[in-house]
Amino acid sequence: MKQFDARVAWQRAGQPFLDQRYSRAHAWSFDGGLTVPASSSPLSVPVPMSDPAAVDPEEAVVAAASSCHMLFFLSLAAQEGYVVDSYEDQAIGLLDVGPDGRAALVRIELRPAIRFAGRQPEAEALARLHHAAHEKCYVANSLKCAVVVKEA
Template identity: 50%
Template sequence: MASVHVATIEWVRDGADFADSAYARRHHWTFDGGAVIAASSSPHVVPVPMSDASAVDPEEAFVAALSSCHMLWFLDLARRGGFTVDRYADAATGTMGRTGEGAFWVAKVDLHPVTDWVGDGPDAAALRALHDAAHQACFIANSVRSEVVVHLD
């Protein structure tokens, strides 16, 4: 299954002084299906007003991509297992850390999925097995070195 996924990233200086780092980090992501997302550096990294806290930062997008991929696989595997999911929500979080060389990275992503079922859902062991299988199947999880933990509290 060879497929290509396209995102166009565009930033414009808009006349700001580039040399003194006072330029805005706000930019746009345009995806091949036409969706346009306002993006920026994280205000945890670059202070407002140079960053835009209302825009999506790359670290948030990374966490969202992992959570979304996991959910999509989970929904399909639950369907294949004869279960009907009525609602799925996840308050995913990413935690920054430093590598041994001192570089920052998203060291851990915690998923906290909550699922509402139509009729009987799986028991605790089967639920864990569905999430484990979703994690193993997720293309994004298979593409990263960050620890990804699924919490079923």
């Protein structure tokens, strides 16, 4: 078993609290030393209680799914002899009411635009690489919502 650590820290800093108008800004710290500003989404909690410049949990889940898929895709492409020059994904997550009636990310769409050097994969090979990357992706395997790849 592997363990992944993250530290989440928030301080009230003297703000009123019971009126629900406190800042949701906080920090995520990771084992490599990086600290990322985080907040609730302004789509969930209005500014100024949310920080639109910070990463929100929903964006982080979408980015994690995209990143995980990309990392497996790159490895699989290399194994098959394809040289990837660039990979860029404009991923989106859709928040709605889930099957159990609670708010949930109900779908994540990955839209990778991939540039290859030299030999170009046929459509069937590209679909196979995406399918294999999706099957191996730890994040996609951990989510209840659909994670769908749409070639850009």
